[in-house]
Amino acid sequence: MRVLVGDVGGTNTRLALYDGAEAVAAAKVRNAAHAGLAQIAAGFVAEHGARHGRPQAACIGIAGPVRRGAVAMTNLGWRTDEAEMSAAVGAPCRLINDFHAQALAMPRLAPADYESIGGDESRVEADAPRAVIGPGTGLGEAFLVPGPAGWIAVPGEGAHTRFAPRDAREIGLLRFLMARHPGHVSVERVVSGPGLVSVYDYLRGEAPRLPAMASDDPAAVITREALAGGDPHCAAAVEIFVGVLGDEAASMALKVNAGVVYLTGGIPPRIAPLIRSGIRRAFDTKGRYSTWTKSVPIRMVLHPDPGLLGARAMAESLGR
Numbered sequence: 001m002r003v004l005v006g007d008v009g010g011t012n013t014r015l016a017l018y019d020g021a022e023a024v025a026a027a028k029v030r031n032a033a034h035a036g037l038a039q040i041a042a043g044f045v046a047e048h049g050a051r052h053g054r055p056q057a058a059c060i061g062i063a064g065p066v067r068r069g070a071v072a073m074t075n076l077g078w079r080t081d082e083a084e085m086s087a088a089v090g091a092p093c094r095l096i097n098d099f100h101a102q103a104l105a106m107p108r109l110a111p112a113d114y115e116s117i118g119g120d121e122s123r124v125e126a127d128a129p130r131a132v133i134g135p136g137t138g139l140g141e142a143f144l145v146p147g148p149a150g151w152i153a154v155p156g157e158g159a160h161t162r163f164a165p166r167d168a169r170e171i172g173l174l175r176f177l178m179a180r181h182p183g184h185v186s187v188e189r190v191v192s193g194p195g196l197v198s199v200y201d202y203l204r205g206e207a208p209r210l211p212a213m214a215s216d217d218p219a220a221v222i223t224r225e226a227l228a229g230g231d232p233h234c235a236a237a238v239e240i241f242v243g244v245l246g247d248e249a250a251s252m253a254l255k256v257n258a259g260v261v262y263l264t265g266g267i268p269p270r271i272a273p274l275i276r277s278g279i280r281r282a283f284d285t286k287g288r289y290s291t292w293t294k295s296v297p298i299r300m301v302l303h304p305d306p307g308l309l310g311a312r313a314m315a316e317s318l319g320r
Helices: 037-052 082-089 098-108 168-180 193-204 218-228 232-256 268-283 287-295 306-318
Strands: 002-008 012-019 022-030 057-062 070-072 079-081 093-097 114-117 130-135 139-147 150-156 260-263 298-301
Touching (some): 002 037, 002 306, 012 306, 037 082, 057 306, 079 082, 082 093, 093 098, 093 306, 098 130, 098 150, 098 306, 114 268, 130 232, 168 193, 168 232, 193 232, 232 260, 260 268, 268 298
Parallel strands (some): 002 057, 057 093, 130 260
Antiparallel strands (some): 002 012, 012 022, 070 079, 130 139
16 A cells, blocks of 8 residues: 655655555655745655556644644645645645654654663553653654553643743743743743754854854754753753753653653754753652652664654545
């Protein structure tokens, strides 16, 4: 069966055409260069469909809440629905939240597709719920719960709940962010690419930004400096980022009694040494439940395209 699958974030769109288990065409495009998703998908099918055959079904994971087959992206001004996308690709198309797709992929990962960071893998119960969290342009969250026919993916918008500071420094960060975002400061305002830059801006105070940020992505500059042990404000910004990510991951695990937390998204693999050294401190600090959280493994996902893997599982189910 030929299926078109996609993973649409706030910055990039990834598309792939599968014929059975083989990916016969793939592309990654910058969203800023295009007017909308339908345009990108139609162009991809026109370019590759003649050679490889047009898709028989499609599934696109997209960063935003999908309701009644329609979505307005949270971090990009795109709107689309399944009727528009089906017309664009010439096949039935299902739109799902991008972390719905990520969650669908997790049970399909091989051991080589993730790295376990702490916890006790030997105590993981086969039917224990799973939590999935991942920062990139935004912050995605989802759960997996066991069902009679296998895992059920439950997408959510938990990243838009309120940011809860853990110490005096983070209380200051909250005050700083409240001035930028009156009324509601979400976890995503800290744990995301733009959030990392906001944390850096808070820490630098009246000092100017690093000169490299004028020509390069500020978040990329911050992570490079932190990994190299350079600018102290960058190092501290990543420390806060990793800590709040770990705290939020543990909160997710507590809410569903998760046996495993999957850490995915575009940022963690880029700062893997800092994730390894810092995330457990925050994850394991949960008061009376610290002993419990210490037992829960965090699996940092190394698979290059888990969103496409999950979207493919959904697309193939449409043709059954």
